[in-house]
Amino acid sequence: MSNLELLPINIAGEWRLGGGGESTTLYPATGEVVGRLRAPSLEDVEEAIQKADHAFRTSGWAQKKPHERAAVLHRVAQLIRERAEPLAQLQRLDNGKPIKETRMLVASAAATFQFFAAACETMEETITPSRGDFMTMSVYEPMGVVAAITPWNSPIASEAQKLAPALAAGNAVVVKPAEATPLLALELARICEEAGVPKGLVSVLPGRGSVIGDAITKHPLVKRVSFTGGTSTGKHIAHIAADKMMPVSLELGGKSATMVLADADIDHAVNGVLYGIFSSSGESCIAGSRLFVARSLHAEFMQRLTAKAAALQVGDPADERTQMGPLITAKHRESIESYVALGLSEGGRLLTGGQRPEGAQFERGYYYRPTIIDGVKNDWQICQQEIFGPVLVAMPFDNEDDLLAQANDSVYALAAGIWTRDYKSAWRIGRAVQAGTVWINTYKQFSISTPFGGWRDSGLGREKGRLGIQQYMEQKSMYWGLNDQPLAWAN
Ligand SMILES: NC(=O)c1ccc[n+]([C@@H]2O[C@H](COP(=O)([O-])OP(=O)(O)OC[C@H]3O[C@@H](n4cnc5c(N)ncnc54)[C@H](O)[C@@H]3O)[C@@H](O)[C@H]2O)c1
Numbered sequence: 341m342s343n344l345e346l347l348p349i350n351i352a353g354e355w356r357l358g359g360g361g362e363s364t365t366l367y368p369a370t371g372e373v374v375g376r377l378r379a380p381s382l383e384d385v386e387e388a389i390q391k392a393d394h395a396f397r398t399s400g401w402a403q404k405k406p407h408e409r410a411a412v413l414h415r416v417a418q419l420i421r422e423r424a425e426p427l428a429q430l431q432r433l434d435n436g437k438p439i440k441e442t443r444m445l446v447a448s449a450a451a452t453f454q455f456f457a458a459a460c461e462t463m464e465e466t467i468t469p470s471r472g473d474f475m476t477m478s479v480y481e482p483m484g485v486v487a488a489i490t491p492w493n494s495p496i497a498s499e500a501q502k503l504a505p506a507l508a509a510g511n512a513v514v515v516k517p518a519e520a521t522p523l524l525a526l527e528l529a530r531i532c533e534e535a536g537v538p539k540g541l542v543s544v545l546p547g548r549g550s551v552i553g554d555a556i557t558k559h560p561l562v563k564r565v566s567f568t569g570g571t572s573t574g575k576h577i578a579h580i581a582a583d584k585m586m587p588v589s590l591e592l593g594g595k596s597a598t599m600v601l602a603d604a605d606i607d608h609a610v611n612g613v614l615y616g617i618f619s620s621s622g623e624s625c626i627a628g629s630r631l632f633v634a635r636s637l638h639a640e641f642m643q644r645l646t647a648k649a650a651a652l653q654v655g656d657p658a659d660e661r662t663q664m665g666p667l668i669t670a671k672h673r674e675s676i677e678s679y680v681a682l683g684l685s686e687g688g689r690l691l692t693g694g695q696r697p698e699g700a701q702f703e704r705g706y707y708y709r710p711t712i713i714d715g716v717k718n719d720w721q722i723c724q725q726e727i728f729g730p731v732l733v734a735m736p737f738d739n740e741d742d743l744l745a746q747a748n749d750s751v752y753a754l755a756a757g758i759w760t761r762d763y764k765s766a767w768r769i770g771r772a773v774q775a776g777t778v779w780i781n782t783y784k785q786f787s788i789s790t791p792f793g794g795w796r797d798s799g800l801g802r803e804k805g806r807l808g809i810q811q812y813m814e815q816k817s818m819y820w821g822l823n824d825q826p827l828a829w830a831n
Pocket residue numbers: 489490491492493494516517518519547548549550551552553554557568569570571573574576577590591592593594624625626726728754794798799
């Protein structure tokens with residue numbers, strides 16, 4: 341497939357080859373080339389941002405009545421649904437996620453556009469009765485050009501989560517997808533164009549983060565960056581933003597605690613813990629990667645968990661039965677292998693996995709077996725660093741205080757899971773655990789109307805939810821004088 345034609349990229353509505361170097365997208369299950377493009381040059385970035393700003397000011401998108409913008413975004417949702425299967429297959433080729441999961445991601449992308457279409461139509465400016473002889477009004481204005489910088493693990497979902505509210509709010513958007521997975525962002529831009537988003541309002545600039553991402557973030561016409569990715573990149577972006585006094589939202593890494601109490605429904609908890617860590621091959625910011633099990637249940641639970649983990653269907657992402665596909669790249673697999681070696685050298689006990697699967701079907705892809713390391717201590721590096729792969733570390737706890745002290749002892753605070761039949765324990769622990777999202781007797785479930793984001797090193801700001809649109813707008817308070825008398829001094 342390496343004689344594939346070079347794909348055009350979208351520079352402010354013009355589909356053409358970028359002026360930068362060639363980059364290829366590999367299918368992680370086989371290493372085959374599934375996409376080739378030329379990255380944008382820095383001149384292309386400049387042109388895209390200048391034209392996006394021009395389109396923002398002249399296309400009339402920001403001035404459209406909200407229901408008119410909503411109609412276009414509803415069409416985007418409709419087109420995504422009509423093309424759901426090809427989009428799901430493209431996402432599978434782009435990053436190797438099993439087809440069952442990519443179908444869910446595509447459905448969620450359509451729902452995201454639908455939700456923000458409705459949010460834009462129903463968002464009201466507020467008028468408040470006020471002190472004195474004036475009426476006050478709080479209104480929201482679009483910002484101009486905003487940037488969406490996304491990672492490789494769930495491109496269509498993270499791109500929809502940024503594009504939909506940013507467009508709903510009336511902005512122009514520059515999307516910078518991850519180097520490894522540019523294909524979905526390009527398709528989404530085509531769909532937006534077809535649905536009636538004005539030309540020039542959306543650009544897709546794939547390329548190296550340290551070059552293209554940096555140039556976008558620093559550009560004076562870029563008024564906001566919505567970033568999803570690693571914590572160190574997020575901090576770098578926050579520094580640039582501070583210099584520009586630019587608002588940012590940062591959806592970053594995690595090392596989420598899953599807690600199984602002594603009274604948990606064991607079957608459900610085993611299933612939930614497995615899904616929480618091994619779906620998406622653990623390449624998920626919210627992966628439940630640190631497991632705490634009540635000491636009285638620990639031995640039995642680990643035995644059942646290990647047996648089920650070892651039996652998970654690892655294999656071809658195109659196969660409907662596959663539960664775990666390959667990792668994104670050979671290099672990422674090497675990083676996971678070195679984390680496992682580190683955990684074992686720290687004293688962890690390998691219960692299952694810890695190696696590549698054997699067999700002809702695994703030879704070309706970047707596969708790794710579901711891995712569980714027990715007997716760790718929460719302050720070991722294997723428990724503190726985000727691995728972003730199919731590696732679960734497990735340890736017992738003695739009581740609620742001990743559990744909370746360990747669960748909260750992390751620089752990350754993105755998500756947590758609690759498995760218990762006792763609603764009072766669930767409430768107490770759920771309130772005391774430090775995390776942006778807490779799942780009780782479930783895991784890794786989402787509603788577009790519920791805000792999502794992290795605390796501490798897991799991020800700043802929230803995406804989704806009714807207020808998700810407001811982060812793409814500047815708020816303005818207006819005072820209307822109602823007094824016929826001249827303004828008095830010093831009131
Ligand atoms: N909290 C969330 O919602 C969420 C969701 C998915 C992934 N993540 C996190 O993403 C990480 C994995 O993704 P990744 O490896 O692609 O992350 P990454 O930080 O390396 O890259 C993310 C994006 O940032 C770009 N980038 C890199 N350097 C940049 C710079 N200097 N300026 C601007 N942009 C730059 C990359 O090109 C890419 O598009 C994990 O840490 C994971 O936890 C978080």
